[in-house]
């Protein structure tokens with residue numbers, strides 16, 4: 488089922504381009520430091536890191552892959568999810584080195600429903616928004632006939648790891664972080680998966 492066909496109850500709705508300014512900080516918060524560093528490496532010659540990030544988020548919104556929680560014109564949380572390719576290619580020519588471990592894990596998650604990103608604005612933490620967004624992601628995966636849902640999380644994010652474990656996700660693979668100048672205490676990216684029955 489395409490994300491656009493899912494029936495969403497308030498405050499959740501499919502994101503539109505007018506939401507991008509508020510989606511950007513949420514996207515950065517998923518892996519603090521990493522996202523900005525990667526964007527700066529992937530930006531074109533005449534582009535800032537922020538420009539690149541905006542372009543990437545616009546693409547997700549245009550594909551209909553982003554769901555947001557709206558409160559009086561403010562976004563409280565967001566989710567980006569979509570079907571992982573049936574044969575993700577871990578050896579894309581010219582791929583940035585920082586992405587190598589992620590691509591290796593993607594190839595292990597082929598054919599799953601992939602949760603690319605989930606984040607709540609700190610002002611809305613603890614109100615159950617991420618729990619409800621996970622329900623939506625799992626519903627989308629089931630509706631699309633996927634056997635599993637997958638996500639990547641960095642090992643320095645124990646809040647998120649505990650949150651996923653409580654929902655029945657287990658770590659099925661890990662790959663060493665490639666930092667390329669990103670100052671971090673992180674050692675590994677974890678692939679976490681859950682069966683969708």
Ligand SMILES: CC(C)(COP(=O)(O)OP(=O)(O)OC[C@H]1O[C@@H](n2cnc3c(N)ncnc32)[C@H](O)[C@@H]1OP(=O)(O)O)[C@@H](O)C(=O)NCCC(=O)NCCS
Nearest residue numbers: 516517605606607612613614615616617618640646647650
């Ligand atoms: C992880 C995250 C998405 C949870 O969002 P949330 O909307 O606050 O989550 P919920 O209100 O649905 O709560 C779910 C669980 O998160 C945990 N949690 C929520 N807020 C927390 C906080 N401030 N400190 C510690 N744990 C917290 C609790 O374990 C809670 O479980 P409970 O329902 O048994 O109490 C949020 O902390 C966040 O956006 N973090 C930054 C971005 C991020 O790390 N994204 C994941 C990247 S892989």
